[in-house]
Amino acid sequence: MPEPIDLYYWPTPNGWKIAIILEESGLPYNIVPVDITAGDQYKEDFLKISPNNKMPAIVDPEGPDGERISLFESGAILIYLAEKTGRFLPAPARERYTVLQWLMFQMGHVGPMLGQAHHFRKYAPEEIPYAIDRYTNEAARLYGVMDRRLAGSEYFAGAEYTIADIAIYPWLVSHEDQGQRMEDYPNLARWYEQVGSRPAVRRALEVGQDLKKPIEDLDEAGRERLFGRTRR
Numbered sequence: 020m021p022e023p024i025d026l027y028y029w030p031t032p033n034g035w036k037i038a039i040i041l042e043e044s045g046l047p048y049n050i051v052p053v054d055i056t057a058g059d060q061y062k063e064d065f066l067k068i069s070p071n072n073k074m075p076a077i078v079d080p081e082g083p084d085g086e087r088i089s090l091f092e093s094g095a096i097l098i099y100l101a102e103k104t105g106r107f108l109p110a111p112a113r114e115r116y117t118v119l120q121w122l123m124f125q126m127g128h129v130g131p132m133l134g135q136a137h138h139f140r141k142y143a144p145e146e147i148p149y150a151i152d153r154y155t156n157e158a159a160r161l162y163g164v165m166d167r168r169l170a171g172s173e174y175f176a177g178a179e180y181t182i183a184d185i186a187i188y189p190w191l192v193s194h195e196d197q198g199q200r201m202e203d204y205p206n207l208a209r210w211y212e213q214v215g216s217r218p219a220v221r222r223a224l225e226v227g228q229d230l231k232k233p234i235e236d237l238d239e240a241g242r243e244r245l246f247g248r249t250r251r
């Protein structure tokens with residue numbers, strides 16, 4: 020049995036990605052909570068692992084050379100765990116690049132833009148119509164791109180479920196908060212249902228739910244730590 024991986028985690032879409040691949044692959048892991056509402060992401064020991072002060076991050080005592088390895092950025096962690104387990108990232112070059120292409124699409128667009136849509140629609144202290152329109156429109160454009168891709172493909176990278184699906188799914192869980200209706204995107208809705216009914220995905224979305232504090236309940240200091248101008 021391999022040694023457990025430490026998953027530095029808070030129950031958010033980027034955290035869920037790694038919980039999903041760990042649940043799918045059956046690798047043993049420990050949760051190390053990083054309460055991003057309490058400022059844990061700025062603690063010195065965490066910054067040594069994740070210098071951009073974001074979770075998720077992992078520490079695997081058994082890296083590729085048998086030595087301890089730490090990694091931040093969920094896309095890199097997904098690639099690492101897929102290569103470690105030999106699952107969810109096919110080896111043949113053409114298939115592999117197709118997966119990486121959709122994974123990068125998630126990292127560069129789906130995560131950042133849907134995150135902004137959610138933020139300006141739900142958490143911004145004042146209503147800014149320009150920002151709400153800009154990011155809601157961008158969210159709709161991205162949902163359209165995904166819907167068209169899934170019209171001709173069972174999963175994002177083809178016939179197989181891969182780390183591209185694992186990366187994208189968690190970001191669509193809050194589609195209503197991004198101003199989107201799943202019924203407007205029938206191919207995406209079919210995929211969303213299919214991926215969301217996988218037992219490992221359902222288990223992963225429950226990981227650390229007991230830790231979660233609704234952002235609406237944060238006090239002024241907590242909001243400042245998460246969204247404010249003085250963040251370092």
Ligand SMILES: N[C@@H](CCC(=O)N[C@@H](CS)C(=O)NCC(=O)O)C(=O)O
Pocket residue numbers: 031032033034055060072073074075091092093094130244245
């Ligand atoms: N590109 C990063 C984004 C990670 C990220 O944005 N994490 C957020 C929570 S979803 C976080 O840790 N926020 C804390 C902060 O910004 O201080 C990844 O995919 O790992």
